Amino acid sequence: MRRPVGPAAPPLPEVAPAPGVRLGHWRDGWEPDPEAETAALLAVNGAAFAHHPEQGGMDRADLAARMAEDWFDPSGLLLATDEATGDLLGFHWTKQHSSTLGEVYVVGIAPAAQGRGLGRTLTLAGLHHLAGRGVGEVLLYVESDNAPAVAVYSRLGFDHADVDTHVMYRRPA
Template sequence: MDEVAEVTRIAEAAAASDGASPLDEAARMALADGVATVVVDGDGFALLHDGDLSLAVHPGSRGRGVGAALLQRVSYDGELVAWSHGNHPAAARLAASYGWERVRDLWVMRRDATLPLPPLTVPEGLTIRSYVDSDADAIVAVNAAAFASHPEQGAMDRANLARRMSEPWFDPAGLLVAEDESGLLGFHWTKQHDDSLGEVYVVGVSPQAQGRGLGRVLTLAGLRHLAGLGVGEVLLYVEADNAPALAVYSRLGFAHADADTHVQYRRHP
């Protein structure tokens, strides 16, 4: 059996039914790179990598205990986390039945890219430009400092940066960096999914430069870049309890719908 093909088939059917893919970017890369542990059984799959579990059941086979059977087959000694992309009620029931704790809510916020944007005013002494290869070390350093408490993004190293940049969607023109005479202070990595959809992929600002409005400036610069590509909608992911970020994004025209909520569950060893 071609496990990659089967996982892809089930994930695509689940995404079409649920409105959200059961595989996030890290899971897709782990599957493609052959570094995930995969169990495919009963028209469902469990995919495990680095303590992160993705589990999905084909819509045509739901309600038959497939998810529970797969969950019972997952063997992992340490703490395990799993995302319910779209806050699916079946995932909530499964989590409750097996003692998984709801620990994080991640919001998807969306913006009509045709709406007018506020003027972009770049502070004196600051330059915003596109990424060049010599920025790699500084990007990793700023990212590590900006996301020191973030369990996924903060772990990005040079190898992971290169891996992300190897994806077909990567465009150095869409990775905007802000710098002054002291060096690189922040970045806004945009992503174009297709002709109609763009993403505020990562906005990172060095702690030394925070409090100066740089995050908003970088966000605006990236939104203008995406608008220039002609996309109709821009999305972003933000922690539901990150009040300052939610305020910034709301003022820029982003909105959240309840269905656009991803929930993380944790199982303690």
């Protein structure tokens, strides 16, 4: 799916976190213990993608390898935390491919926090981040049978892009 975010694109809605939710980014000073922050991110990712053979199995080594990539930007790894407890509720990891193209790399919401609009909020925050970096278009990959995610992305202006359909699986009937 793709969505334009440049000056000629429809304007992005404002980011409005729910009461009690704080938005920030990776290592911006909320979490005084980097190991705890890493563990929280891996726990939310593992729970959110428990069904996904690739994303759900991310461990510390995988996380470190991704963060060592040239494209990694700590300010593009957005976090939603509970203001009262400091618990990580979800995250949106953005990726900038070029000066004109960005990506919704991963959006993960803790199962206990689902249904609170965090997917929309975090996706919007990431779109604003990428637009602020000057990209004109944002792409994302999502399984077509992930109806809740497809609905969120569609309502935010994303459309199916044939050019990005890399793999299609058919489940046995």
